Amino acid sequence: MINQVYRLVAPGMIDVACTEPDLSKSVLIRPVYMSICKADQRYYLGNRSKEALKAKLPMALIHECVARVIYDPAGNFKKGEIVVPVPNTPTEDDDVIAENYRLTSHFCSSGWDGFLRDYVDIDAGRLVRVPDGIDLKVASFAELISVAVHAVSRFEKFSHSRKNSIGVWGDGNVGFITALILRAVYPDTKLCIFGTVPEKLSYFAFADETYHVDHIPAGLMIDHAFECVGGEASRYAIAQIIDHINPEGSVGLMGVSENFIGINTRMVLERGLNLFGSSRSGVADFERTMEILSKNPQIPAYLENLVGEVVEVKTISDIHKAFASDISRSFGKTVLKWEK
Amino acid sequence: MVFAAIFAGGKGSRMGHSDTPKQYLELGSKPVIIHTIEKFFVNDRIDTIIVLCPKPWVAHTKDLVKKYIPQAENIFVTEGGETRNGTLENAISYIENNFETDEDTVIVTHDAVRPFLTHRIISENVDAAIKYGACDTVIPATDTIVRSEDNALISEIPDRKKMYQGQTPQSFRLNELKRVIGSLTEEEKAILTDACKIFTIKNKPVYMVEGEVFNFKITFPYDMKVADTLMKGKDAE
DSSP states (O other): OOEEEEEEEETTEEEEEEEOOOTTTSEEEEEEEEEOOHHHHHHHHTOSOHHHHHHHOSEEOOOEEEEEEEEOTTOSSOTTOEEEEOSEEOSSOOSSSOGGGOTTOEEBTTTBOOSOBSSEEEOGGGEEEOOTTOOHHHHTTHHHHHHHHHHHHHHHHHSOSOOSEEEEEOOSHHHHHHHHHHHHHOTTSEEEEEESOHHHHHTOTTSSEEEEGGGOOTTOOBSEEEEOOOSTTHHHHHHHHHHHBOTTOEEEEOOOOSSOOOOOHHHHHHHTOEEEEOOOOOHHHHHHHHHHHHHOTHHHHHHGGGEEEEEEESSHHHHHHHHHHHHTOSSSEEEEEEOO | OEEEEEEOOOSOOSOSGGGSOGGGSEETTEEHHHHHHHHHHTOTTOOEEEEEEOGGGHHHHHHHHHHHOTTOSSEEEEEOOSSHHHHHHHHHHHHHHHSOOOTTOEEEEEETTOTTOOHHHHHHHHHHHHHHSEEEEEEEOOSOOOBOSSSSSOOBOOOGGGOEEEEEEEEEEHHHHHHHHHTSOHHHHHHOOOHHHHHHHTTOOOEEEEOOTTOOOOOSHHHHHHHHHHHTSOOOO
């Protein structure tokens, strides 16, 4: 069968290419909703190095998607089942290193075709069922939720047992989702949010405290922290975290920065801090995500507030419209209703 | 129920490359016709697929389906007619002789030599046939259309904004299609080779579904080269 793939061939330029999925091997799914990630936007705008663009394009963007099963040659999935595809594809087994950190793994929309395709052909093991009742527009960014779940799972592994308080730096999407997951996993822990935009901070009503980063009370200390800021500003966020964290605290670093970020290592050493990086996610994280969403119906309800504009996509120019609309969005997600 | 009728009635009655109808030529790893059938096979709006081809090619087509889509239980191969209308009538007869039909039964007719159609085009055809009774797949004309009565001088240059190029699928409510075809004289049948044209002449609405430029018909060797080129884009996987 011929499949149409909509690839970014140069910044701002999308063209159709045809591939031949093997119907005897892969499960065929049809995207229902997709969501734009900041990483997609960086490629779309050309805000990556010339070398990265040259190496990775042409490539279909988008790695956040909820889809309907169209055809499964093995019959593991029923036609019409709602699933989320895991964009990470490991190429080798490893009992120690998680699939999303293996150097040999592939990631959709980062050198490999993302989900902007008529159909996505994918290994059955890369599909996770979506429980009934979850809003599909929310499920479209299940991948982003799973990234937060992955970070929290790593935090559980690395952090000491005293968790009286946790701080989340960043009042954007990643901060919001990570805070929600922390709220569900640690309901008795004091959750403090640190951000820069009062309006965005007001969305975190489920947290115990919210602070503007310029007005943090002197003497405020937290046991652990998550940095969800990214970019150049992550330098200041990490510096503040180090100032306000108790000894032997764990700090999850989740913000992506194109440039090197300076860290006050003297204080990291002095306080015996544990800084750990967290990026992307794997099948186990998607499965835990679905379990958390299912058991905590208030979380998908909160996440519905993250659904910004929903753009119906029937043509390539609709894809451009969606990316253009996403550029000006400071909070929430741009969701594509896939009708192409 | 929704039936897909795939018209593979291209000329050519002997094996051997020069005479092989385009739908049986290899594109990528499979014959063109298999790509087309698979697109309907995986579409959940389609219940049953009828492939209509010239009599000498029926056995070969059955073999191809068996080879490439062995798991399929809803694909049937039968003989087409001498003309496009004849093939359409054979499709209707085959459906009526083998399946239960009612006023909601839809037939989606498609050229086997248009393997690049998309999920959206098929789905919108089914929706439009249910809603309007008939639909055609079209794209806005990009070239200026020129009309000539004598093949020598221009009679008229219609407004391009109102011009479209017809593609397939063309889809219909089956019973409505049967009634419209039944109302034609034999002479009319010989002239009116396009089912959507029959509907418009009989003042029946035909909805336009937006096609795709790449949903082109592989007719000439040039088209095959374009199709091959489309299939050879850099693989990002």
